[in-house]
Amino acid sequence: MQSDHVKLLDAGMGKTLSLKGVKIPPTIWSANALLVAPEIVVEIHKENIDAGADIITTNSYGVIRGELAKEGIESKYKELNQIAGQLAKRANSETGSQALIAGSLPPQNGSYRPDRVLSRELLGPLYREQVEALDDYVDLFLCETMSTIEETVAAVTAAIESGKPVFAGLTLHDEKAGYLRSGENVQAAIESL
Numbered sequence: 264m265q266s267d268h269v270k271l272l273d274a275g276m277g278k279t280l281s282l283k284g285v286k287i288p289p290t291i292w293s294a295n296a297l298l299v300a301p302e303i304v305v306e307i308h309k310e311n312i313d314a315g316a317d318i319i320t321t322n323s324y325g326v327i328r329g330e331l332a333k334e335g336i337e338s339k340y341k342e343l344n345q346i347a348g349q350l351a352k353r354a355n356s357e358t359g360s361q362a363l364i365a366g367s368l369p370p371q372n373g374s375y376r377p378d379r380v381l382s383r384e385l386l387g388p389l390y391r392e393q394v395e396a397l398d399d400y401v402d403l404f405l406c407e408t409m410s411t412i413e414e415t416v417a418a419v420t421a422a423i424e425s426g427k428p429v430f431a432g433l434t435l436h437d438e439k440a441g442y443l444r445s446g447e448n449v450q451a452a453i454e455s456l
Contacts, residue, residue: 348400
């Protein structure tokens with residue numbers, strides 16, 4: 264990847280799935296789409312490519328062990344992550360696109376909830392497992408909506424072990440400029456990476 268070139272990412276998968284009428288349960292929204300509407304997932308990837316996205320993101324944001332366990336489908340964890348990667352690759356192939364594929368690495372215990380972030384010791388194996396499941400299908404990893412330093416470091420560390428480029432997206436405090444949702448300083452988060 265050229266570092267001096269602006270890259271356009273895709274649109275949000277969850278909102279687009281909802282707009283297309285796919286049932287979005289709060290626990291396993293992206294996993295549910297992989298199970299009941301894989302063709303729509305491919306369609307959304309293609310629409311993003313056609314709109315000029317340089318990077319499309321696997322539909323694996325909600326494919327996390329804890330949420331799958333709540334629905335009794337934890338045994339499908341690896342398979343669902345792989346399906347997310349396969350569908351993104353298929354969209355690229357069918358459009359003849361050169362778009363890069365980012366493997367989505369989400370918070371492992373609730374988005375935008377720093378109070379629910381697990382310890383780095385628990386997060387590390389979870390992120391390594393997800394990286395391993397997605398690795399054959401992606402060009403880079405996108406650590407999304409990280410709300411604490413500990414969560415960010417765990418996700419980024421696991422992704423770096425793949426040898427692929429890694430982007431980290433931090434979610435900021437609603438009222439305190441320059442701080443993560445956890446109240447930790449953004450500068451401290453950057454320095455920890």
